[in-house]
Amino acid sequence: xxxxxxxxxxxxxxxxxxxxxxxxxxxxxxxxxxxxxxxxxxxxxxxxxxxxxxxxxxxxxxxxxxxxxxxxxxxxxxxxxxxxxxxxxxxxxxxxxxxxxxxxxxxxxxxxxxxxxxxxxxxxxxxxxxxxxxxxxxxxxxxxxxxxxxxxxxxxxxxxxxxxxxxxxxxxxxxxxxxxxxxxxxxxxxxxxxxxxxxxxxxxxxxxxxxxxxxxxxxxxxxxxxxxxxxxxxxxxx
Numbered sequence: 154x155x156x157x158x159x160x161x162x163x164x165x166x167x168x169x170x171x172x173x174x175x176x177x178x179x180x181x182x183x184x185x186x187x188x189x190x191x192x193x194x195x196x197x198x199x200x201x202x203x204x205x206x207x208x209x210x211x212x213x214x215x216x217x218x219x220x221x222x223x224x225x226x227x228x229x230x231x232x233x234x235x236x237x238x239x240x241x242x243x244x245x246x247x248x249x250x251x252x253x254x255x256x257x258x259x260x261x262x263x264x265x266x267x268x269x270x271x272x273x274x275x276x277x278x279x280x281x282x283x284x285x286x287x288x289x290x291x292x293x294x295x296x297x298x299x300x301x302x303x304x305x306x307x308x309x310x311x312x313x314x315x316x317x318x319x320x321x322x323x324x325x326x327x328x329x330x331x332x333x334x335x336x337x338x339x340x341x342x343x344x345x346x347x348x349x350x351x352x353x354x355x356x357x358x359x360x361x362x363x364x365x366x367x368x369x370x371x372x373x374x375x376x377x378x379x380x381x382x383x384x385x386x387x388x389x390x391x
Contacts, residue, residue, distance in 0.1 A: 180198060190245070192214075195243060196216060196233060198213075216240075218240075233245075282326055286326045286330055297332070298338065311334070
């Protein structure tokens, strides 16, 4: 019975999608934000009739190049860009704002430096610096994460052109490993948090002595504590 219901639902959804008509004009935007992504050059939009009939949400985009019906659809540029890259070998990514701005600042700094010293890196020096960047990729990411977390910087700090310019000045190949958006940093923070949590859990589970928990609540004379009747000692659990 469940499988029949599922098949019926899929069939009805497929029929609804096949009835969608497309438009090259986007539906009226609810906000004033300007669409600047290159992804919008590779998509169709649902027609006003399809939106009015409730066949599809108004913010849906459809791939121009899909020949099968229904066409691939997405409601954000990230998913559509991934589809264009993987299925149609089209790179619609825009140049990261931080890297673009840092390149301009770096050019200005280089021009000033070249006035004093016009020597350029030879091929051997370029290979050394490029290999060093690749070897320190993981360490650079860890240092950036610690800098943002410990100093309580905004995640968008990784998009600051000044940081990119500073790193590129030390090593011209640094821009090949520096993250360009805050989402990369937040994802890495979550990964490092899970890694450290797993380490602490493993140490707690394998500790050779009992673990004592104490809770001290400062409400007047109330003091809630849970202590072992045997030996009690303050110290590191690790």
